[in-house]
Amino acid sequence: MRPKNPRVGSSVVSVLATIACLSIVLAVTFYLVNRQPQVTVEKVDEQIQAPAETPLVMEEQQEEVVVVPEQTPEPVQETPRVTPEEMVAAQLAAGxxxxxxxxxxxxxxxxxxxxxxxxxxxxxxxxxxxxxxLGTINRIPLAEARTQAMSERAQAMSLAGGSQLADFTELIQLIQTQTSGLWSDTGEGDGEISQFSSGVKVDPNGLLHQISQQERNGQLAALGIKARQANLNQNVAQNSQLRLVSLTRLEQQVQQLIEEGRSPVETMKMLAGLTKVQYIFVYPKENEVVIAGPAEAWIYNEQGQAVGVESGRPVLQLDDLVTVLRTFSDQGEKIFGCSFDPRPEGLARVKEFVAQSNARGPLHAGGGVRNWTRQLKDKLGVQDITQYGVPDTSRVARVLIEADYRMKMIGIGKLDAGANIPSYFDLLAKENSQSAQKLEALRWWLTMKYDSVLHNPQRTAFELVGSSVLCQSENQIVTKEGQRLQTGQAEKLNREFAANFTKHYQELAQKDLVYADLQNIFDLALVAALMQNEQLADRAGWEMNAFASNGMYRPAEYKPAHTVETVVNHRVYNGKDVVVQVAGGVRVDTASVVKNQNNLKVSPEVGAVSTKSQAPALPVGRWWWDLAN
Incomplete structure (x- = not known):
């Protein structure tokens, strides 16, 4: 039987055929698409690997890397070199x-x-x-240029209205230019010239000798060196019953100036005008060690020494403080002094000479006495100066030596100390002693004298009471060989001279400033000894820098004295020559004070002063202040 609608079947077949064709096309397309990326990846891999497998390319790159560093030094060599002049100019511009x-x-x-x-x-x-x-001028190697620089400095100082510190530069220049000596400073010889505490001493051999006041004044007047005012601001120029100086703050300021290539200013050098040390305070919480005492404005006298305007006493000096701080540091000897020691051969010659002279009878007046005195001096020769505990180039050493020398000159009648301190010969004449020896060998020496050191119970505040200087004496025996034998005793007249010298020391210090200067050094030495003995710096947490033994601060240096003309004089008593020769020195042994329990006494009042004396709010850089009344 034939279907009713034959087109329906054929349509289905057509649709199915179309779908099949499309499926085949899609499959082929999918296959082709998936296959092409694989080919591309393989080609990429080959391109990436190709450079790694090409040795020629790598060699070219390595050669380029090596060549480039070899060419870099050439531009550096072309950079202009900085000359020393340009470097110095830049450093000066930066201060x-x-x-x-x-x-x-x-x-x-x-x-x-x-x-x-x-x-x-x-x-x-x-x-x-x-x-x-001035310090930089001394470094100039060419003498002519150095002299010219000195002259330019003097002119600049004149235009500026004075100098910061008293010095004898002009006098030294005059001596060097107006004498025929060969000076090491000018590069022409070995002679040396330097400043001395009371004038200028010139001796290439280190021989200490005294010049008269008239001679010194004449030299200074010829050069126009006169007393002058110090360059002070109004604050420090005010008199103060109690001025306090923080040693810790002062050192910080000094350190800063030195690091900047500058010198400490005048106020620092003179410790803000202190004329005496009365108190020592330590403030552990504030990390401060403070000294205190009366202070005033100062001027420079005819000898260039800084002295108080009203008291006339020398002011304390930073150089001396630093010197004794180093002596009483862990590296120091903790004792210092000097001694004048006669040479045995000289004493032996004098002993024999005096005996022969007395055997011949009285001397003839006039030329006979002068000839005898000259022979006595020649036979004695010189005494050796022994220095210990402080540098022999320090100002401390110079003050000790001069004070000791002048004390001996007073004792033998060659310097006048006034009616209250008669010489040994004056005492001998009053005594009209028949037992005087033909050669008297005396020993006089100076040492510290303090009535007491008061302190609070915490031992953070100390007061120095009864500061003075003690003169001690001893008679010695001179043997035939010229040896001096110690006796440990002093006969009546010898003791009397020493007692008078001690009793009237303050009176003498007003007339002869070297003795006031010596007393100041004793005070500073006691400060340093108390700091060491009581560990005050450690308690304040103060680790010294500039003031330490190897610190940057350098005190002024002087020509050291090694010998001195023998201290000797003579008189005729009962037709016989009596010759007095003196030895001795200065001994600063602070242990006799700081370790003597009889001297150390508790005083609550000292602590009260310490509490009132703490630093108020101070301007930046200020290291001193006055106790408010």
């Missing part, structure tokens, strides 16, 4: 004076080094620091 000096001194050529140092000198003078300029 680095110390570094500028170091740079200049690395230059070997003397002319170039001189030029660079003169640049530093000019910059220092332009800033008003004439003291630092």
């Amino acid at each position: 680095e004076f110390g570094q500028a000096i170091e740079t200049a001194e690395t230059v070997a050529d003397l002319n170039e080094r001189t030029m660079l140092l003169k640049m530093v000198v000019k910059a220092q003078m332009d800033s008003g620091d004439f003291v630092a300029a």
Whole structure:
């Protein structure tokens, strides 16, 4: 039977055939699409691996890497080199004076080094620091340029209205230029010249000798060196019954100035005008060690020494403080002094000479006495000066030596100390002693004298009471060989001279400032000894820098004295020559004070002063203050 609608079957077949064809096309397309990426990946892999397998390309890259560093030094070599002059100029512009000096001194050529140092000198003078300029001038290697720089400095100081510190530069220059001596400073010989505590001493052999007041005044007047006012601000120029100086703050300021290539200012050098040390305070919480005492404005007298305007006493000096702090540090000897020691051969010659002279009978007046005195001096020769505990170039050493020498000259009648301190010969004449020896060998020496040291129970505050100087005496025996034998005893007249000297010491110190200066040094030594014995610096947490034994601060140096003309004099009693020869020295043994329990006494009042004396709010950089009334 035939279907009713034959087209329906054929349509179905057509649809199925179409679907089959489409399926085949899709399958082929899918196959082709999936196959093409695989080919692409393989090609990419080949391209990536190709460079790694090509050695020529790698060699070219390595050669380029090696060549580039070899070419880099060429531009560096073309950079202009900084000359020493440019370096010094840059350092001066930045205010680095110390570094500028170091740079200049690395230059070997003397002319170039001189030029660079003169640049530093000019910059220092332009800033008003004439003291630092003087130190730099002394470094100039060429004598002619150094002299010229000295002259320029003097002119600049004159235009500025004076100098910061008293010195004898002009006098030294005059001696060097107006004498025929060969001076080491000018590069022409070995002679040396330096400042002395009471004038200028010139002796290439280190021989100490006294010059008269009239001679010294004549030299200074000829050079126009006169008493002058110190350059002080109104605050420090005020008199104060109790001025306090913080040693810790002061050291910080000094350290800073030195690091900047500058010198400590005048106020620092003179410890703000202190004329005496009365108190020592330690404030552990504030990390401060403080000294205190009366203070005043100061002037420079005819000898260039800083003295109080009203009291006339020498002011305390930073150089002396630092010197004794180092003596009483862990590295120091903790004792210092000097001694004048006669040479045995000289004493032996004098002993024999005096015996022969007395055997011949009285001397003839006039020429006979002068000839006898000259022979006596020649036979004695010189005494050796022994210095210990402090540098022999320090100002402390010079003050000790001069005070000791002048004390002995007073004792033998060659210097007048006034009616209250008669010489040994004056005492001998009053006694009309028949037992005087033909050769009297006496020993006089100076040492510390304090009535007591008061302190609070916590031992953070100390007061020095009854500060003075003690003169002690001893008679010695001179053997035939010239040896001096100690006896441990002093006969009546010898003891009397020493007692008078001690009793009237303060009166003498007003007339002869070297004795006031010596007393100041004794006070500073006791400060240093108490700090060491009581560990005050440790309790304040103060680790010294500039003031330490190896610190940057350098006290002024002087020509050391090694010998002195023998201290001797003679008189005729009962037709016989009596010759007095003196030895001795100065001994600063603080242990007799700080370790003597009889001297140390508790006083609550000292603690009350310490509490009132603590530092108020101070301006930045201020290291001293006055106790409010």
